[in-house]
Structure formats: C-alpha cells, structure tokens
Amino acid sequence: MRSHYCGQLNETLVDQTVTLCGWVHRRRDHGGVIFLDMRDRDGIAQVVVDPDTAEAFANADSARNEYVLRITGRARLRPEGTQNPKMPTGLIEVLASEVEVLNTAATPPFQLDEHGKVGEEVRLKHRYIDLRRPEMVEKLRLRSRITHSVRAFLEGEGFLDIETPVLTRATPEGARDYLVPSRTHPGSFFALPQSPQLFKQLLMVSGFDRYYQIAKCFRDEDLRADRQPEFTQIDLEASFVEEEDIMAITEAMVRQLFKEVLDVELPVFPRMGWDEAMSRYGSDKPDLRIPLMLTDVDDLMKQVDFKVFSGPANADDGRVAALKVPNGAGLSRKEIDEYTRFVGIYGAKGLAWIKVNDRSKGLEGLQSPIVKFMENVVEELLDRIGAEDGDLVFFGADKARVVNESLGALRVKLGEDLNLYTRDWAPLWVVDFPMFEDDGSARMQALHHPFTAPACDVETLKADPVAALSRAYDMVLNGTELGGGSIRIHDRAMQSAVLEVLGIGEAEAREKFGFLLDALQYGAPPHGGLAFGLDRLVMLMTGARSIREVIAFPKTQSAACLMTDAPSEVDAQQLKELNIRLRQKAKAETAGE
The missing domain is CATH 2.40.50.140 (Nucleic acid-binding proteins)
Structure with a gap:
C-alpha cells in the first residue's frame, strides 16, 4: 500500500x-x-x-x-x-x-503531543494510543535493536538459542510463584518460571555447552519502578568455564551493545568485593558516579557519652558510619529534616549531623545538636572523615543492615538532589558475595540461589557456613544491578551439602529437586552463567524513569492491566473443570443459605 x-x-x-x-x-x-x-x-x-x-x-x-x-x-x-x-x-x-x-478515529483520550499532562493510569488504560507517541516508539525500537545486538553477539560466540518450559514446578527463588491449576491432574499445579535456572543447568548436563535465551519470567512480588510481575531476562549458561570466562564474555557483550546502540565507549569494568561495597557504599550495587562514601567510626564511638552511638558501636550486629557531603553545610534545617524523614523509610530512627563551618575555631566552629556528646573524639572524627570547612557530615547508628540501607539510599538521593555525578556511566563487577545470609527466619537463606557454588570444599562449608563465600558475580551499572550470575554446583555431594545448610532435609530435597540431584550423577560438567534484566537494561539505555516506559504492555503497581482489565474473574464452569472452589464465594453461599 x-x-x-x-x-x-x-x-x-x-x-x-x-x-x-x-x-x-x-x-x-x-x-x-x-x-x-x-x-x-x-x-x-x-x-x-x-x-x-x-x-x-x-x-x-x-x-x-x-x-x-x-x-x-x-x-x-x-x-x-x-x-x-x-x-x-x-x-x-x-x-x-x-x-x-x-x-476514521474518535477523539483520542489525550493529545499525543501533550502526554506530559496525562496521568499514567490514563496512558496505561489506552496503551495502544500511548504507544503511538514518537517517544514510546523510539524506546521500543531501541529495545528491538538491543535484543538484535545481543542475539548476534551471543550466536557469534557459539551460544545456541534454546527455549525452556513456561509451565514447570514451583522452586524456591526468593519470591512467590504464579501458580497454574492443572485440569488433567486435579489438585496439582504448574508454576510459571521465576527464571530458567534449573533447565539451563540441565542443558549443560545434556552437553549443549553454550545456551542463551531471551526468556519471559514471572514473580508474584510487590512492585517497584524497576520490577514487574512478568519481565524479560537475557539468560545464558556455558560449560567448562570459570568466573573470569563468563565475566569476560558478558562484559564484552555489554560494551559492544553500548557502542552499537548508543555510540558510548564503556570502560573496562573494575572489580569490587561485596565487603568493600557494603562498607564504603552501603549497597551491593553502588552507583560509582557519586563520589560520596561511608566511613566507619565505630571504634571512636564506643566510649562516647551518647547511647545512640555507643550502643550500636559496641553491639556485634551494630554499625556507626559517617557520610561526608562536601560543601553541604549550606543545606537548610528544613532540607536536613526532609532527609531525616527519607532515611526513616529504611528503618533509621533518626539522622544525626554536623555542619563544619570553621574548623580553626574548634567546637565553636561546628554546628550540631550532638557535638556536646562527643567532645573527646570530635577532632579525630573529623580528621578521619577528611572534613573541611563548608562540609556537612551525616551519621547512621543502628544495626548494620539499617545503617547500610539508610545511608546507602541517602548517598544516592544526595547524589541526585545535588547533582554530584562525576560521569555518565559507571559500570563495575561486584564479587566475593557471602554464600548465605541470616534474615532472622528459622533457616539461613542463599544470598543468590541454592545452586550457586561456594568457593570452598564440602567440609569447610559444613564447618563454618557463615564464613563461606560464593562464586557469584553481579554486573552493576549506575547503581542498578544489570545482571547476576555464578558458577553453579555440578557435584551432587556439594549440592546436598548446600541444601542441608539451608535446612532442606533429604526428603524435602528429593521432593523438590530430585530431578536435578539425579542429573548431577551423570557426568555434569563444571558450568556457570548469568542472567540480565532486559527491561532494566533498556530503561538505563533510554534514560527512562521506570521499566513500564520500555515495556509495550506493562502492569501497574498493583500488578493489574488497566487496558484489558486483568486479572479478572472466571466463570463457574471453568473453575469446576479445574476442581477449584473460591473460599470467599463459598462463604457467601453458606451465609446466604
């Protein structure tokens, strides 16, 4: 035409x-x-x-x-x-x-050149109109170029595009599964995959050596700007590899991708251990564009006459850290109060601070409600932090987890609010993750997933699992985790030991992972891989504020599709065929009788 x-x-x-x-x-x-x-x-x-x-x-x-x-x-x-x-x-x-x-066309619900004045709910309700906007077209075109570049690169490296099942069984991946009732197996359910993890490992056992897939994944969890109930992964796995092999391949892929699509030359990615990332940035995905860093001051605070600081400083699970903001003394009390409310979101009970107006005047040159409690250490404190006239110092004192999350988030917010960015792109690898974490539940939890290989042998793992490091690696860009991966467990004895540490007994392991444990008996090669969040990658490369802006038909914050009005009720006959009776309706029917 x-x-x-x-x-x-x-x-x-x-x-x-x-x-x-x-x-x-x-x-x-x-x-x-x-x-x-x-x-x-x-x-x-x-x-x-x-x-x-x-x-x-x-x-x-x-x-x-x-x-x-x-x-x-x-x-x-x-x-x-x-x-x-x-x-x-x-x-x-x-x-x-x-x-x-x-x-012909009816009058659109909004003008396509005035989209900034339209609420997101209206845009999502009429997404087929919203997608006509040149801005949206360009984002989805760029997404298509990204997937094309990724496919070309991986196939050039010998990876095979292999599809894995969408109907599978529930596995522990850290979030709720979307369950699908089986009509032919009454009372049984499929689960939509949170990732192709186990299937891609089985492909390595099968000898396919290099696999990739741009895969749909599903997680029934609370949503954020960078999360959706259904999302897309660039998933890959390879056999006979070490950490360096996977990291080299995927780093080369991302660098080539940025050059082809954005004409941006990313630098060689630096490496940073998990301990250093948490200590200096309060996050395992630090934004290195922001020059602010956390400084530990626990030792100085152990003897101060201020229990807010001395308590956490002396506690095994506590931390006291300082965050210096160069030239931040100009922030108003109102602005500081707003930052105090902000860190409260992350569990912080408050936000102590010191304004360094004139260090030559000693204590009189400092403005703070807490200086009087630490007169004996304040000079040493300021020296350690490297505080100069005009600087502002924030403090976090609480359990280490709370301090890390609150000051880590504050660091990012200050970087954005004060425009402290030193460059456009800051990639890195975070490595040497702990194998397990204690989240306060009855069982220890795998920091990545139960199939990540530890960096020690079985005996060492069982003797001191808390000290065990994993062979995991995360690719981070501008404070966003682009992808996470690891060398996998290919030995049945090691896999059984990890499940045992996680409190998964032999019977439960057999019921949930019997097929994997069986496969590991038949010559499973050493293997590893990585999965990228495609939606997050496109969001970063387009400068979008939310992954909803780079997905053709996204869900809302409540995991609903306003355009199709999904999820929706189904008729009684469909439920009957699936052997399902809704509890709320059953109660209503009983009450009516």
Whole structure:
C-alpha cells in the first residue's frame, strides 16, 4: 500500500512519486491550503494538499487527528524559510495528488503531543494510543535493536538459542510463584518460571555447552519502578568455564551493545568485593558516579557519652558510619529534616549531623545538636572523615543492615538532589558475595540461589557456613544491578551439602529437586552463567524513569492491566473443570443459605 515510511523521506526523493500510510499527527488549514503532519513508526512527514486537487482536498479537509490515511504525491523541497533542520524530514514535503481515508478515529483520550499532562493510569488504560507517541516508539525500537545486538553477539560466540518450559514446578527463588491449576491432574499445579535456572543447568548436563535465551519470567512480588510481575531476562549458561570466562564474555557483550546502540565507549569494568561495597557504599550495587562514601567510626564511638552511638558501636550486629557531603553545610534545617524523614523509610530512627563551618575555631566552629556528646573524639572524627570547612557530615547508628540501607539510599538521593555525578556511566563487577545470609527466619537463606557454588570444599562449608563465600558475580551499572550470575554446583555431594545448610532435609530435597540431584550423577560438567534484566537494561539505555516506559504492555503497581482489565474473574464452569472452589464465594453461599 505504500512506497516509503514517513521517516524515510529525504532530498534524494525530490520529484519522485511516493505513497505514505499513517496517522494524522496534526492538521493545519493555512488560507485554503491544508497541511497534514503524517506519522508512522519511522517518523513524521509534512504533506501539502492544494484545493486544485478537489477530491484529495475534500478528504484532507474531513481528516482529523489520528485518522488513518493513504497519501500519494510528489516529493519536493520545502520552500526557503519553512525548512526545519531539527526534524529528520524537515527539508522535504509531499505535494499530495491523492488522499484516501482508510479509517476514521474518535477523539483520542489525550493529545499525543501533550502526554506530559496525562496521568499514567490514563496512558496505561489506552496503551495502544500511548504507544503511538514518537517517544514510546523510539524506546521500543531501541529495545528491538538491543535484543538484535545481543542475539548476534551471543550466536557469534557459539551460544545456541534454546527455549525452556513456561509451565514447570514451583522452586524456591526468593519470591512467590504464579501458580497454574492443572485440569488433567486435579489438585496439582504448574508454576510459571521465576527464571530458567534449573533447565539451563540441565542443558549443560545434556552437553549443549553454550545456551542463551531471551526468556519471559514471572514473580508474584510487590512492585517497584524497576520490577514487574512478568519481565524479560537475557539468560545464558556455558560449560567448562570459570568466573573470569563468563565475566569476560558478558562484559564484552555489554560494551559492544553500548557502542552499537548508543555510540558510548564503556570502560573496562573494575572489580569490587561485596565487603568493600557494603562498607564504603552501603549497597551491593553502588552507583560509582557519586563520589560520596561511608566511613566507619565505630571504634571512636564506643566510649562516647551518647547511647545512640555507643550502643550500636559496641553491639556485634551494630554499625556507626559517617557520610561526608562536601560543601553541604549550606543545606537548610528544613532540607536536613526532609532527609531525616527519607532515611526513616529504611528503618533509621533518626539522622544525626554536623555542619563544619570553621574548623580553626574548634567546637565553636561546628554546628550540631550532638557535638556536646562527643567532645573527646570530635577532632579525630573529623580528621578521619577528611572534613573541611563548608562540609556537612551525616551519621547512621543502628544495626548494620539499617545503617547500610539508610545511608546507602541517602548517598544516592544526595547524589541526585545535588547533582554530584562525576560521569555518565559507571559500570563495575561486584564479587566475593557471602554464600548465605541470616534474615532472622528459622533457616539461613542463599544470598543468590541454592545452586550457586561456594568457593570452598564440602567440609569447610559444613564447618563454618557463615564464613563461606560464593562464586557469584553481579554486573552493576549506575547503581542498578544489570545482571547476576555464578558458577553453579555440578557435584551432587556439594549440592546436598548446600541444601542441608539451608535446612532442606533429604526428603524435602528429593521432593523438590530430585530431578536435578539425579542429573548431577551423570557426568555434569563444571558450568556457570548469568542472567540480565532486559527491561532494566533498556530503561538505563533510554534514560527512562521506570521499566513500564520500555515495556509495550506493562502492569501497574498493583500488578493489574488497566487496558484489558486483568486479572479478572472466571466463570463457574471453568473453575469446576479445574476442581477449584473460591473460599470467599463459598462463604457467601453458606451465609446466604
């Protein structure tokens, strides 16, 4: 039906006849001459319709925004003074000889060039309209370029694209499964995969050596700006590899991706141990664009006459840390109070601070409600922090987890609020993670997942599991975890030992992971891999604030689709076939009787 996309028009087509198909982005009537801005996925082109072409003019005159038109005409240069060099097609226009209305359109719920004034709920309700906006088209086009680049790179490295099942069994991955009732097996359920983890390991046992997949995954968990109930992973696994092999391949892939898609040269990724990341940044995914760092001051606070500090300083699970903000003394008390409320979100009970106005005046040069409690250590404290005139120092004192989360988040917020970024892109690898963590529950938890290989032998692991490190590695970019991976357990005895440390007995292990334990008996090779969050990667590369902006049909914060009104109720017959009876309805029926 068409010869060119709207965005393809350029000077090489002058005096040629072209046919365009698309939507009316804007219609203007200038003294009897009608101008139509025609839009399709490739861009916008200007069409001129003269009254000399009576039928074409009449159709153009009847057209309104979002009408679907087919236009044939002669391409020509725009007259001098009307050209728009900022627009890709701004030097050329089409003088229409034919205008055909392919479909009319009701008045859209919002104007496509005024989307900033429209709430997200309205946009998601009418997502098919929202996706027509050039900004949204560009984000999804870039997403397509990213997946194309990833596929080309991995296939060039010998990886095979292999699909794994979507209907599987529930496995512990750290979040709730989406369950699917089986009609043919009454009372039994499939689970939608949280990741292809076990299947890709089984592919390594099968000898496929290098696997990848751009896989849909599902997690029934609370949502945030960078999470969705269904999301997409760039998933890969390889056999006969060490950590360095996987890290080298995936780092090269990401660096090539940024060069091809954004023309950005990422540096070689530095390495940082988990302990250092938590100590200096309060996070295992630190944003290295921000020069602020945490400083431990526990030893100085153990003897101060201030229990808010001395208590955590002397506790085994406590921490007292300082965060210096260069030239931050200009922050108002109101702003400091706002930051105090902010850290409260992360469990902090308060936010102590010192303004360094003039160090040469000693205590009189400091402004703070807490200095009087630490007069004996304040000079040593300021020396350790490297505080200078005009600086502001924040303090966190609580359990180490609370201090890390609150000051780590405060560090990021200060970086954004005060525009402290030193560069555009800051990638790194975080390595040497603990194998397990104690989250206060009855069982220890795997910091990554139960199939990550520890960096020690079975005997050492059992003797002191808390001290065990894992062979895991996370790729981090600008404070966002792009991907996480590890060398996997390929030995049955080690896998059984890890499950035992996690409090999973032999019977439970057999019931949940029997197929994996069996497979590890039959010559499982050493293997490892990594999974990238595609949605997060695209969000970063497009500069979007939320992954909802880079997914064609996302869910809301409550995991609902406003456009299709999903999830929805199903009729009684479907439930009966699945041997399901809803508890709330059953109660209502009983009450009615």
